[in-house]
Amino acid sequence: MVRPSNSLLGRVLLSAPAVWAALDLDINNDDSIKKAAALVAEDLMGYYNGEKPGEIPGLLPGPPPNSGDYYWWTGGLLWNTLIDYRNVTGDAKYTDSIVKGMAWQTGQKQDFMPANYSLDMTNSDQAVWANAALAAAMSGLPKPSSPDAADWLQLARNVVTEQSLRAVNSNGTCSGALRWAVLPMNAGYNYLDTNSNAGHFALAAALAHETKNDTLAKQAASGYELMTKIGLIDDKFNVFDGIRDDCKAVNQQQFSQNAGLLLTGSAYMLQQTNGDETWKKRVDGLVARTLEVFFPNGVAKEVACEGSTVDCVTDMKLFKGMLHRGLGVTMQLAPHAKDKILPVLKTSAAAAARTCANGKDQRLCSVYWASNSNQKDGATLGAAAQLDVLNALNSVLMASVQSGGSSSGAAGGSGGNGDAGAAGAKKDGPGSMGTATSVSTAAVFGGLFLGVMALF
Numbered sequence: 001m002v003r004p005s006n007s008l009l010g011r012v013l014l015s016a017p018a019v020w021a022a023l024d025l026d027i028n029n030d031d032s033i034k035k036a037a038a039l040v041a042e043d044l045m046g047y048y049n050g051e052k053p054g055e056i057p058g059l060l061p062g063p064p065p066n067s068g069d070y071y072w073w074t075g076g077l078l079w080n081t082l083i084d085y086r087n088v089t090g091d092a093k094y095t096d097s098i099v100k101g102m103a104w105q106t107g108q109k110q111d112f113m114p115a116n117y118s119l120d121m122t123n124s125d126q127a128v129w130a131n132a133a134l135a136a137a138m139s140g141l142p143k144p145s146s147p148d149a150a151d152w153l154q155l156a157r158n159v160v161t162e163q164s165l166r167a168v169n170s171n172g173t174c175s176g177a178l179r180w181a182v183l184p185m186n187a188g189y190n191y192l193d194t195n196s197n198a199g200h201f202a203l204a205a206a207l208a209h210e211t212k213n214d215t216l217a218k219q220a221a222s223g224y225e226l227m228t229k230i231g232l233i234d235d236k237f238n239v240f241d242g243i244r245d246d247c248k249a250v251n252q253q254q255f256s257q258n259a260g261l262l263l264t265g266s267a268y269m270l271q272q273t274n275g276d277e278t279w280k281k282r283v284d285g286l287v288a289r290t291l292e293v294f295f296p297n298g299v300a301k302e303v304a305c306e307g308s309t310v311d312c313v314t315d316m317k318l319f320k321g322m323l324h325r326g327l328g329v330t331m332q333l334a335p336h337a338k339d340k341i342l343p344v345l346k347t348s349a350a351a352a353a354r355t356c357a358n359g360k361d362q363r364l365c366s367v368y369w370a371s372n373s374n375q376k377d378g379a380t381l382g383a384a385a386q387l388d389v390l391n392a393l394n395s396v397l398m399a400s401v402q403s404g405g406s407s408s409g410a411a412g413g414s415g416g417n418g419d420a421g422a423a424g425a426k427k428d429g430p431g432s433m434g435t436a437t438s439v440s441t442a443a444v445f446g447g448l449f450l451g452v453m454a455l456f
């Protein structure tokens with residue numbers, strides 16, 4: 001559970017090559033973006049060993065510090081990124097790997113709590129995988145072949161249900177919020193992190209939309225309101241990291257994946273409610289503030305670590321990709337915001353792709369895109385860099401693709417299609433259940449987390 005900072009890991013300083021940009025990209029041309037994305041994806045999968053003998057399917061090399069840089073949750077991000085890639089490019093090359101890798105990690109109870117990792121599971125970790133499963137359902141990924149395997153939508157449902165119950169078990173002023181850690185003996189059990197709550201929110205909102213389920217829509221709405229009430233989102237739409245369960249002091253650091261998840265969930269709620277004014281304000285507020293905070297000069301930057309004296313640990317290096325995804329999905333679901341979002345996604349993705357000039361083919365990408373990123377950290381190449389850049393390219397392509405906006409009506413709910421339904425969320429729902437929200441991205445702020453906790 002304690003996730004050590006990268007500085008504990010051996011690192012090699014990689015110097016920037018003199019030769020520029022082997023990765024050819026015209027950011028205004030979809031075919032060019034697709035070609036570049038195919039190369040970035042290929043190099044990403046070059047870091048995936050899950051199909052080699054003796055290796056575990058579904059995961060990138062890890063966990064730190066001894067077995068590799070990547071925690072369990074990163075596998076969920078890997079598959080979600082490739083599901084998006086498949087959806088926006090139509091390239092089905094990785095379909096088998098995605099299905100096999102995700103199916104391997106569903107766990108006995110089909111809730112993404114596999115025994116190997118359940119002891120230090122966080123709600124945010126679990127939500128990353130569940131959100132990937134939901135993306136799989138929405139984009140029509142084939143079901144796992146094993147006859148007793150749950151389908152993707154059911155996996156997402158199982159997690160949302162489980163997490164809603166956990167959220168209700170919290171108590172006090174912050175009652176209804178999800179804790180970071182699932183188990184009481186773990187560090188992080190006394191921390192109510194935005195990552196878990198926003199991950200759950202995004203999951204509940206998207207699932208509500210996909211299955212036309214008013215109960216879930218209501219849960220998602222109360223989850224957002226709770227995050228506002230306890231100060232995780234302020235009235236300027238800053239999104240803070242979390243709060244201790246004594247509910248007294250908010251940790252005001254801002255990490256970009258949290259904003260990405262809140263945007264995703266809010267955009268689904270805007271659709272779900274057929275354009276409700278409250279959700280439109282939230283979407284617009286989050287878009288404006290997110291672009292302001294995380295895209296100085298139009299290029300995504302993890303401002304809490306890049307350009308500061310703190311090294312970005314591996315998890316932090318992955319957030320920019322999730323940020324890009326959140327904005328891309330928002331632009332699909334809330335087309336009125338496209339004029340604000342798309343130009344920034346383009347400048348950022350173009351800057352990201354310009355870093356893809358390393359390695360023997362001079363096309364491996366780097367994590368830091370902003371010219372003033374100022375990081376001493378030499379470990380800039382690797383799966384994290386490929387994931388971020390691929391997400392950035394995917395996000396631009398989302399502008400041209402019919403999205404999750406139109407529900408497939410897959411399974412579930414009233415099977416309605418189109419945007420028919422479910423305005424406000426009413427009916428059943430144990431009204432009190434507050435909602436939980438959890439979101440993707442496992443939090444894991446490594447050494448920083450401990451440092452942060454020490455401040456309280």
Ligand SMILES: *[C@@H]1O[C@H](CO)[C@@H](O)[C@H](O)[C@H]1NC(C)=O
Pocket residue numbers: 056057104105114116
């Ligand atoms: C759990 O660990 C065992 C032993 O390393 C491995 O064979 C198995 O694939 C792992 N399962 C998952 C879901 O990672």
Ligand SMILES: *[C@@H]1O[C@H](CO)[C@@H](O)[C@H](O)[C@H]1NC(C)=O
Pocket residue numbers: 170171172
């Ligand atoms: C809140 O939960 C904690 C542990 O989860 C417990 O120790 C405490 O007694 C609870 N407080 C109330 C008011 O229920």
Ligand SMILES: *[C@@H]1O[C@H](CO)[C@@H](O)[C@H](O)[C@H]1NC(C)=O
Pocket residue numbers: 086087088089090138139140402403404405406408
């Ligand atoms: C992409 O996802 C949408 C739904 O979000 C789906 O309708 C479409 O068929 C998918 N396209 C591909 C190529 O997977």
Ligand SMILES: *[C@@H]1O[C@H](CO)[C@@H](O)[C@H](O)[C@H]1NC(C)=O
Pocket residue numbers: 160161211213214215216412413414
């Ligand atoms: C809607 O979601 C709620 C909460 O997850 C669930 O209990 C209920 O069965 C769902 N309703 C339908 C019709 O699927």
